[in-house]
Every structure is written in C-alpha cells, then in structure tokens.
Amino acid sequence: MNEYTFSILFGVTVGTLSRIYMFRTDYRQYPTYPHGMVIHLALGFIAAALGALVVPSIMEEEFTAVTFLTLAASQFREVRNMERKTLNEMDSLELVPRGASYIEGIAVTFEGRNYLVIFISFVSSLAYLSINLWAACIAAFLAFLVAKKYMTGSRLGEIAEVEQATVSFDGAGLYVDNIYIMNIGIPVRQQEILKHGLGFVINPKNFDARSTIGNLGQRQAILHDLAISLGVYRDSGTPALVPLIKRDLDDGRIGIFILPQNKSADLAMKVISQVPTLENAIRMPTETKEKGSGQS
Amino acid sequence: MTLEKLILAAVTLSGSKVPVGANVFVCETKDEMDQVAADLEAILDGIAHKLSNGVYIIVKH
Numbered sequence: 533m534n535e536y537t538f539s540i541l542f543g544v545t546v547g548t549l550s551r552i553y554m555f556r557t558d559y560r561q562y563p564t565y566p567h568g569m570v571i572h573l574a575l576g577f578i579a580a581a582l583g584a585l586v587v588p589s590i591m592e593e594e595f596t597a598v599t600f601l602t603l604a605a606s607q608f609r610e611v612r613n614m615e616r617k618t619l620n621e622m623d624s625l626e627l628v629p630r631g632a633s634y635i636e637g638i639a640v641t642f643e644g645r646n647y648l649v650i651f652i653s654f655v656s657s658l659a660y661l662s663i664n665l666w667a668a669c670i671a672a673f674l675a676f677l678v679a680k681k682y683m684t685g686s687r688l689g690e691i692a693e694v695e696q697a698t699v700s701f702d703g704a705g706l707y708v709d710n711i712y713i714m715n716i717g718i719p720v721r722q723q724e725i726l727k728h729g730l731g732f733v734i735n736p737k738n739f740d741a742r743s744t745i746g747n748l749g750q751r752q753a754i755l756h757d758l759a760i761s762l763g764v765y766r767d768s769g770t771p772a773l774v775p776l777i778k779r780d781l782d783d784g785r786i787g788i789f790i791l792p793q794n795k796s797a798d799l800a801m802k803v804i805s806q807v808p809t810l811e812n813a814i815r816m817p818t819e820t821k822e823k824g825s826g827q828s
Numbered sequence: 829m830t831l832e833k834l835i836l837a838a839v840t841l842s843g844s845k846v847p848v849g850a851n852v853f854v855c856e857t858k859d860e861m862d863q864v865a866a867d868l869e870a871i872l873d874g875i876a877h878k879l880s881n882g883v884y885i886i887v888k889h
Contacts, residue, residue: 718862
C-alpha cells in the first residue's frame with residue numbers, strides 16, 4: 533500500500549464499471565454471452581488499469597513508463613482486428629448478412645470504447661490525486677458523460693423519413709412504390725411474395741442524407757437489423773426470397789423489400805428509424821469548401 | 829475466379845424461341861413451363877426470371 537493505491541483502485545473500478553455500462557447486449561446479441569462478454573470485460577479492466585497508472589507514473593517522474601500507452605494502442609487495435617475477423621467469418625452464415633461496413637463499425641466501436649475507458653480512469657485518478665475523493669467522483673461522472681456522448685452515434689430516423697409502400701408486380705418486375713426491385717418469373721412465387729412481403733420507402737431529409745443512405749453498407753445494415761427484429765421468411769437456397777433494397781436514381785429514395793415472419797409494418801418502421809447511421813457511410817457533400825476560400 | 833451471375837438453365841415453350849448456350853428445357857404448355865421453372869429454381873438454388881419474350885432463365889446470383 534502506498535499513496536497511489538487508492539487512486540489506482542478508484543480509477544480501475546470506475547473504468548471497469550463504465551465498460552460494463554457500455555455493453556449493450558440487445559437485439560444484435562453481440563458481444564455474445566457469456567464468453568464474448570468475459571473477453572471484453574477483461575480488456576476493459578486492462579484499459580482501466582492503464583488509464584489509472586498514467587498519473588502516478590508522471591508524478592513519480594517515470595516518464596518513460598507512459599510509453600506503455602503505445603502498447604495499449606497496439607493491443608486494442610488487435611481487438612478491432614479480432615472482432616472484424618470473427619464477424620466476417622460468421623457473416624457468411626447469417627440468413628441476411630451484416631455487410632462489411634456494419635462489421636467495421638462494430639469493430640471500431642469495440643476499439644474506441646477501450647480508449648474511452650482509459651480516458652475515464654485517467655481523469656478520475658488524476659482528480660483523486662490532485663484534489664480528493666469527492667472531486668474524483670465528480671470528475672468520473674463528467675468524464676463518463678463525455679464518453680457517453682461519443683459512444684452513441686446518430687440513427688437513421690434523424691436523417692431520413694420512413695414510410696410504408698405498396699409491393700406490386702408489373703409483369704415479372706417486382707416494385708416497391710415505383711422503385712424496381714427484381715424480376716420474379718414464376719406466378720406461384722409472385723403470389724407468395726405478395727402475401728408475405730412488406731415494402732418501405734426511405735426519403736432522405738437532405739442532400740447529405742441522400743449519399744449516406746445510398747451507401748451499400750448502410751443499406752445492408754438496414755436489411756440486417758430489419759431481418760433480426762422481424763424474422764425473415766426464407767432459408768438457404770431460396771435467393772428469390774432474399775430481402776432487397778434498391779435506390780431510385782432520380783431522387784435518391786431507397787426502396788426496401790422484405791419478407792418478414794412478423795408482418796408488423798409499424799414495428800418495421802420503428803426498427804428502420806433506429807438503425808444506426810454507420811460512421812463509414814456518412815457523407816457530407818454540402819460541407820465541401822472551395823479551394824482558396826480561406827477555410828480548410 | 830468467382831462468377832457473379834450465371835444462367836444455369838432456360839425454360840421455353842416448344843416451337844417458340846429456343847436459347848442457345850445454356851441447358852434448355854422445352855415444355856408443351858405454360859403450366860408445365862411454370863412447374864419446370866419452379867423445380868429448377870428449387871434444385872439449382874437460383875432465381876427463375878422471366879424475360880419479356882416469355883422465356884424463363886434460371887440465374888445464379
């Protein structure tokens with residue numbers, strides 16, 4: 533026991549607790565329970581310990597000790613690779629795959645959250661050592677609020693409007709509203725699709741959103757979340773029943789076609805609005821600055 | 829090399845247009861054609877698409 537013991541313990545505890553809070557095992561069922569969870573809890577604990585150790589090592593003028601943070605960075609980058617690899621391998625076994633962009637988003641989140649844990653435990657152990665326990669509690673709370681702000685991204689409902697649309701056939705062509713989806717030849721299959729199918733149209737709210745929802749990765753993420761929440765009426769080897777999402781070239785609207793097990797249009801529209809906007813898909817063409825305008 | 833799309837088979841009515849270069853199934857009636865297309869779709873894990881001239885093609889996507 534020395535003068536740093538309690539500050540380190542405090543930092544580690546706060547950091548680990550915040551990592552537990554950041555877990556959201558919800559409809560995605562990821563991280564898997566219980567072993568996937570244990571791995572990330574252990575990594576969260578390591579991250580918290582690293583963050584809490586920074587301040588004592590600076591105070592002891594052991595500046596070289598801070599270089600272990602670089603070790604942490606490479607360690608957590610490895611976490612991202614691990615998640616990406618696992619999810620990619622599992623993706624081919626999903627009835628409706630997540631898609632590479634969604635996987636990358638999840639992997640980046642796992643890496644990013646460990647850095648947030650380092651930040652929280654660093655701030656709280658700094659406040660503990662430089663002021664007192666109560667200041668550390670307040671600092672931990674504030675750091676947690678900052679981390680919370682950075683851990684939640686935007687949702688599709690914020691950049692686009694979702695409405696239900698009719699599913700119809702024009703000859704062999706399947707349409708959602710007036711957006712062409714695919715060609716289904718056999719009449720029996722057409723009847724099946726009309727009976728079970730649901731169609732939705734996503735209207736982008738502005739020009740930026742048009743590019744974002746046009747991204748193929750974002751579109752696949754919508755289908756995956758929808759299929760997870762509502763179930764999907766298909767099996768392997770039935771490509772005609774695969775949910776599809778196509779774009780209206782004229783105005784950038786997106787037409788979604790899905791055969792759900794639970795044919796609830798209201799629920800589906802809620803799910804679509806709640807789909808996360810993927811970091812990799814966000815485009816801001818209206819933010820383009822002209823070269824030489826004095827802004828970079 | 830991975831093939832993105834491949835026509836596995838074609839189903840057509842006898843006497844009408846007969847495609848070349850794929851496995852062609854010639855049928856007598858429209859009902860038979862629908863049935864054969866549905867069978868092939870299930871067996872080949874492809875989708876039966878209908879061309880505007882009435883010929884079915886089974887495509888692997």
